[in-house]
Amino acid sequence: MKLSHLALSVALAAAFVGVRDSAIFDRLVDVVKGGTAADEAASFELASLTAPAGKMSRYAAPNFREVVPTPATLPDAITTSATDPVVDESALRYFASRGDTVRLQAEISRLKALYPNWVPPKDPLAVPQNADTALEDMWKLYSEARYAEVRKAIAERQAKEPTWKPPADLMERLNVAEARLRLINASDLKQYEAVVTLGSETPSLLTCSEVDVLWRVAEAFFRTDRAQRATDAYNYILNNCTNTAERLATVQKASAILPAPAIEELLAKGKVLDNGAGEFDSLRDDLARRFIADANTDEKKSVPAAYVERLEKAAETGGLASDALLLGWYHYLHKNMPSAEQWFQRAHDKEDTASASQGLALTLIERKDFLNAEDTMYRWRDAPNEAKAVYLAATANLLAVEPPLPIKVDVLQRIAAEVIKSRDPATAQQFGWYARALGQPQTAIQWFRTALGWKLDDEPSAYGLAVTYQQIGDKAGLAQIQRLWAGRSERIARVGEVETEAERALRLRQERMARPVVAEQPVVQKQQIEPQRRVVAEEPAYIDYRREEPRRTVRVTQEAAPARRNGCKTTVDPRTLNPNTALSRGWCLMDLNRPLEAAEAFEVALLGANAKTREDAAYGQSLAYLRAGLSSKAAISAAKSPMSQERVVELQRAILANKAISAFDDDRPREAILVLDQLKQLGPERTDLMVLKGYSYLKLKRYGDAKKIFEALAATGNTDGLSGLATVNEATRPGKRD
Structure with a gap:
């Protein structure tokens, strides 16, 4: 075994089994330095060194490496000279005769690893049959994956010929094949701990010629909460295996379960192709779709900007409605409403579906x-x-x-x-x-x-x-x-x-x-x-x-309220009216709920010579702006003419109340609380504004302050107080509070 290859085996074994004991690690280093058959055997037993006695299957983790036993340890390798062993090529013939090119190539790779000087036959079908026809039949059954019948044939022959022993190579391959079946069955049944155990017990399955097994073991690691080991398994394939299709499939399978950072690590293993493109470039668009689709189910998840930009480019060039829809929901859940509306509109224009219409409607509601x-x-x-x-x-x-x-x-x-x-x-x-x-x-x-x-x-x-x-x-x-x-x-x-x-x-x-x-x-x-x-x-x-x-x-x-008059249904320029008529028109327009027009009429009335007219006009204009939701303008109007103390306090309270409500409506709860505290200094708190203050505290997650207010209101039988108290209790119950 080459030193570099053995070093890789040791490193992977340490990573997967989780070596922590320094003595064990030193022993592994000795294996790398010495490279003797005995030391190599010690590396194969690494799992047993790191697991408690009697619990190997539970604690051991697969050692991902190419298993290359030394030729000297194989009893069925008949040596004709010091350097040229006779290689059993019978399995090649069976695989070739069945057209099983995958197994044929795997067997050739195995024999090359065992016998570096061995040259594969040009025509595997020309390999002579064994003189032992019974053994030939056993190999045939093996090549057809009829493993139980192989066991039966061996038992029957041993019953007839007690001194006969099956070739070690056949038994090893039979054991491995049966282990493969058990592992695949456990994987299909989602018995992931069993998959990991079988992998650790059969290291010869963890090779590039058994990439399907490697995929299954990697998934088993992930499903048993060992995501890093799953990543290591996929990395092992990309670091050691050369089959292009299998490498591509490895990244595809990994992307179905691993998080984005781990996928990025795998993508970095891609080679540069002859045309200058990356080996895994064809997967990146699909990965972008997958990452964004995952993020669309959880607003706390974010996607690297490179993937968002990649899907945006794909949506612009490819024009798929599904891509635009994915982007629309992603931006919507992450509160980027302009971009969300843009992509929902594209998806809707391309293909009017329920999801596209729903997303577009939600952004239109937001706007x-x-x-x-x-x-x-x-x-x-x-x-x-x-x-x-x-x-x-x-x-x-x-x-x-x-x-x-x-x-x-x-x-x-x-x-x-x-x-x-x-x-x-x-x-x-x-x-x-x-x-x-x-x-x-x-x-x-x-x-x-x-x-x-x-x-x-x-x-x-x-x-x-x-x-x-x-x-x-x-x-x-x-x-x-x-x-x-x-x-x-x-x-x-x-x-x-x-x-x-x-x-x-x-x-x-x-x-x-x-x-x-x-x-x-x-x-x-x-x-x-x-x-x-x-x-x-x-x-x-x-x-x-x-x-x-x-x-x-x-x-x-x-x-004290000024008299109202009819006759303001028609449109009149208030500047053409005298101050008293403009004042009357202002009150009339207020009755018709046309506050901005009323404010213009009161502005003309402010030009009057009579102090009472000017006071009423300033008072009316302040009320008009309050009704229109313009608190700042209302405050300016209140200062345009001297007023009675009663009206001054009344307007101050109204303006502050309006500001508090506007601040709350605009999701500025801190400002609402400050304004309500100012308002409290002008007199008793109104019930509806106390409710507003309670919900402002609730928005700020100041549950204690909110609860005090709602408890006080609830004690009077106020339904808003009872409702607010229930909301606070729900927000602060165990397991609910952030």
């Missing part, structure tokens, strides 16, 4: 293009994998847009049909708010009642029903809904109370908050409807978006 999201998903709304949930997310968000978008009648009708079919309370609620915004209170009432029929504890729908009853003057309906929600919703209980302009502005803001934006990846959950106290859900009337008559809110105002 707040809800109309196109609905249109994209409508065709695939009934597809599996949460397609209906994505479609309803698009519809709910579409109806929640402020100010309301004009939606075609046929689109509204198909949305309504799907909402009723799916019994989706979220979109039904949004239909209610949409109808209110278009001045259709009766239709809004039907939709709010429908939502409550599907989800009895839907407080936003109940609140929408209450304010709509108040709007049309239905005192009995309002009283009924307030009675049903007594002790469960403070804002429903307060509907109809006298309110200041600031309170009204915040109420309108609350109404917008009652229209939640549906999550990016919503899941449709079936609501369990209790039979008692059920509100009968009628099929709501369709909204006629063409009706532009704005809604009017029936409300009681403070005596």
